[in-house]
Amino acid sequence: MKKxxxxxxxxxxxxxxxxxxxxxxxxxSQVKTEESGVSDQELSHLSIYHLPSxxxxxxxxxxxxxxxxGKALVMVMIYTSCKxxxxxxxxxxxxxxxxxxEDKLDQLxxxxxxxxxxxxxxxxxxxxxxxxxxNEAPWLFLRSSESNxxxxxxxxxxxxxxxxxxxxxxxxxxSVFNHKGELVHQKDGLGVNNQETIDxxxxxx
Amino acid sequence: xxxxxFIVSFSFVLSLFSCFQLRAQExxxxxxxxxxxxxxxxxxxxxxxxxxxxxxxxxxxVTNADFLEFVxxxxxxxxxxxxxxxxxxxxxxxxxxxxxxxxELMNTQAVTMISWFAAKNYCEARGKRLPTVDExxxxxxxxxxxxxxxxxxxxxxxxxxxxxxxxxxxxPIGSTFKNYWGVYDLHGLVWEWTADFNSILITGxxxxxxxxxxxxxxxxxxxxxxxxxxxxxFMRYAFRGSLEANYTIRNQGFRCVKDVSLEPKK
Numbered sequence: 001m002k003k004x005x006x007x008x009x010x011x012x013x014x015x016x017x018x019x020x021x022x023x024x025x026x027x028x029s030q031v032k033t034e035e036s037g038v039s040d041q042e043l044s045h046l047s048i049y050h051l052p053s054x055x056x057x058x059x060x061x062x063x064x065x066x067x068x069x070g071k072a073l074v075m076v077m078i079y080t081s082c083k084x085x086x087x088x089x090x091x092x093x094x095x096x097x098x099x100x101x102e103d104k105l106d107q108l109x110x111x112x113x114x115x116x117x118x119x120x121x122x123x124x125x126x127x128x129x130x131x132x133x134x135n136e137a138p139w140l141f142l143r144s145s146e147s148n149x150x151x152x153x154x155x156x157x158x159x160x161x162x163x164x165x166x167x168x169x170x171x172x173x174x175s176v177f178n179h180k181g182e183l184v185h186q187k188d189g190l191g192v193n194n195q196e197t198i199d200x201x202x203x204x205x
Numbered sequence: 206x207x208x209x210x211f212i213v214s215f216s217f218v219l220s221l222f223s224c225f226q227l228r229a230q231e232x233x234x235x236x237x238x239x240x241x242x243x244x245x246x247x248x249x250x251x252x253x254x255x256x257x258x259x260x261x262x263x264x265x266x267v268t269n270a271d272f273l274e275f276v277x278x279x280x281x282x283x284x285x286x287x288x289x290x291x292x293x294x295x296x297x298x299x300x301x302x303x304x305x306x307x308x309e310l311m312n313t314q315a316v317t318m319i320s321w322f323a324a325k326n327y328c329e330a331r332g333k334r335l336p337t338v339d340e341x342x343x344x345x346x347x348x349x350x351x352x353x354x355x356x357x358x359x360x361x362x363x364x365x366x367x368x369x370x371x372x373x374x375x376x377p378i379g380s381t382f383k384n385y386w387g388v389y390d391l392h393g394l395v396w397e398w399t400a401d402f403n404s405i406l407i408t409g410x411x412x413x414x415x416x417x418x419x420x421x422x423x424x425x426x427x428x429x430x431x432x433x434x435x436x437x438x439f440m441r442y443a444f445r446g447s448l449e450a451n452y453t454i455r456n457q458g459f460r461c462v463k464d465v466s467l468e469p470k471k
Contacts, residue, residue: 043288044288045288045289045290046288046289046290047288047290048290050288050290050291147334147400150400150401150403151322151325151450153403154321154322154403154449154450155290155450157403157449157450158403159403159404159405159406159446160403160404160406161401161404161405161406169406170406171406
């Protein structure tokens with residue numbers, strides 16, 4: 001799909017380069033119809049599933065965010081070499097999970113997205129998952145390119161910056177998305193109480 | 206004299222011959238080469254200087270006319286079709302309709318009311334990308350004569366006087382000075398989106414900065430202003446820090462950059 005998009009873009013660029021060439025004009029209208037057909041009418045306007053980016057899981061599988069559609073998502077951005085806030089964020093995520101009804105966990109995906117894709121290879125994420133007993137569903141670790149990660153952070157309103165070769169300064173936000181991919185709850189900071197987040201999750205599962 | 210005419214018309218025909226070539230030329234004319242270097246930005250990695258690699262930068266901000274071309278080609282970025290997660294409802298609301306700007310004066314004005322997502326996708330559709338904050342600041346610290354004019358009082362005053370000027374977004378592109386690199390309008394027309402605007406860890410509210418947000422930001426104590434005197438730069442960083450990626454603002458535009466490695470060697 002990505003390749004197709006690239007191809008379409010290339011075709012369009014070619015067309016722009018030679019606007020006077022009538023043969024190509026046909027291609028323009030073809031491209032246009034195809035493109036408008038692509039836009040998924042059923043997808044909510046506020047859905048994160050509009051993001052086209054591809055991600056690698058800690059099981060080394062390639063997925064798109066859209067593949068998570070249908071489940072409620074609890075998402076947080078971390079990096080595994082983090083020593084200060086991230087362990088607390090991870091602990092918060094585990095606390096949230098432990099306080100949710102067991103039989104509803106299959107309707108849920110708890111997602112940790114790396115802001116340091118360079119260091120956090122799928123192997124590294126796997127190790128981290130095992131160390132923290134987060135290797136099995138509903139846990140999911142994701143990494144992607146730097147640009148896709150930046151875009152994802154933009155959607156979550158998460159800010160981050162590399163402040164030394166191994167450290168990042170970053171916002172600590174836990175976000176909850178409903179099964180349509182709409183943001184329904186965000187909790188700033190490293191609060192000790194996860195009750196609000198838990199209530200928001202229970203509301204949608 | 207006739208021979209000159211002949212040469213001129215001959216080369217004209219030649220350049221028409223290959224429209225690709227013409228296109229490539231146009232593109233180069235619209236971008237300036239920025240030579241690599243290092244500098245210490247206002248908010249850096251622990252007050253260290255950062256390195257910026259060679260790149261090309263658009264000489265002018267993207268105009269309404271440029272952006273219209275993009276939405277004609279990409280229906281999903283038209284005002285009526287863009288999903289709210291990518292742009293607020295005000296997106297392109299200063300245009301007459303989806304495919305009509307509606308005011309000829311606006312054709313040569315920088316496009317504004319566009320979100321970060323829209324700007325990013327525009328650049329990508331042109332084989333370019335948004336500049337990083339560091340790249341943007343690196344080029345923007347130049348005045349007409351030198352690469353780094355940040356210490357000059359006149360330079361800072363010029364920028365600050367723009368910040369006070371109302372509706373500067375109505376000026377046509379190219380109406381401010383051409384800087385050391387040959388780039389126009391970095392100061393004086395509109396604010397500009399950057400690829401990693403969301404790397405600025407300050408909020409719009411100063412009370413929050415010293416209090417609550419320490420909790421929110423891991424390592425926030427390590428980020429300090431290296432140059433508090435540089436009030437103009439502080440304004441830009443604070444503004445970026447207050448943005449969200451689907452915001453559409455009347456005086457916020459953008460321009461694109463391109464890596465040098467993508468360029469065929471001359």
